[in-house]
Amino acid sequence: MDTLSYKTISENKGTVQKEWVIVDAEAKVLGRLASDIAMIIRGKHKPGYTPHVDCGDNVIVINADKVRMTGKKWTDKQYVSHTGYPGGQRTETPLEVKRKKSSTILVERAVRGMLPKSRLGRALFKNLYVYEGAEHPHEAQQPKEINL
Numbered sequence: 001m002d003t004l005s006y007k008t009i010s011e012n013k014g015t016v017q018k019e020w021v022i023v024d025a026e027a028k029v030l031g032r033l034a035s036d037i038a039m040i041i042r043g044k045h046k047p048g049y050t051p052h053v054d055c056g057d058n059v060i061v062i063n064a065d066k067v068r069m070t071g072k073k074w075t076d077k078q079y080v081s082h083t084g085y086p087g088g089q090r091t092e093t094p095l096e097v098k099r100k101k102s103s104t105i106l107v108e109r110a111v112r113g114m115l116p117k118s119r120l121g122r123a124l125f126k127n128l129y130v131y132e133g134a135e136h137p138h139e140a141q142q143p144k145e146i147n148l
Contacts, residue, residue, distance in 0.1 A: 011050040016043075019057045020143035022136075025107065026063040028148065029070055034110035036148045037061065041115065041124050054120065058127045060143055065103040065132040069094060079109065104130040 021040060025033055043049050043056035069077070078091045097105055107130050115121040129138065 009048055011048045011053050011055045013053065016048075016053065016055045018055075020060065020138065020141040021057045022060045022062060022143045022145045023148060024063055024145070025061050026066040028067060030067050030106060030110050033067065033148065034107065034114055037107075037111050037128070038114035040146075041111070041127050052120065054123055054127070056124060056127060058141070058143075059129070060136050060138055061104075061107055061128070061130045062134050062136055063132070064107045064130050065098075067103065067107060103132055 023033070023037060023040075037059050039045060040059055041056040043054070046055060049055060074095045075093055077094055079094070079097060081090050081092075082088050083090065092100075094106055097103075108125075108128065111128055112121075112125055115124050129136065
């Protein structure tokens with residue numbers, strides 16, 4: 001019988017084509033930026049997307065210190081953590097996180113929250129590289145710049 005056969009192609013670890021991508025976070029809104037980055041890391045922009053395989057690209061985020069938040073989120077939003085001890089719940093605002101630690105943590109937290117909460121999600125998060133300035137040490141990978 002001479003008919004066309006359409007088979008669903010499922011990617012696996014050996015057949016995935018991973019690339020390196022640069023995203024400039026300057027003057028971008030944090031949540032919208034994070035959702036686009038999470039989609040690229042997950043591989044949902046590729047036609048051969050397979051949900052249980054790491055088929056996304058490696059993403060380099062530059063200028064993370066120039067990211068924006070709309071409204072009064074710099075002072076009103078709260079990140080909650082727990083030390084593990086009784087009464088050890090701690091809260092901090094994005095402004096305090098940026099001042100005390102680093103503004104890269106804001107982007108990392110936003111993207112991590114949009115990835116799967118599984119062993120695949122933890123592996124996917126390792127494909128994210130966030131830097132405060134415009135310089136990064138990944139020139140050897142010849143990354144392509146993407147405008148989001």
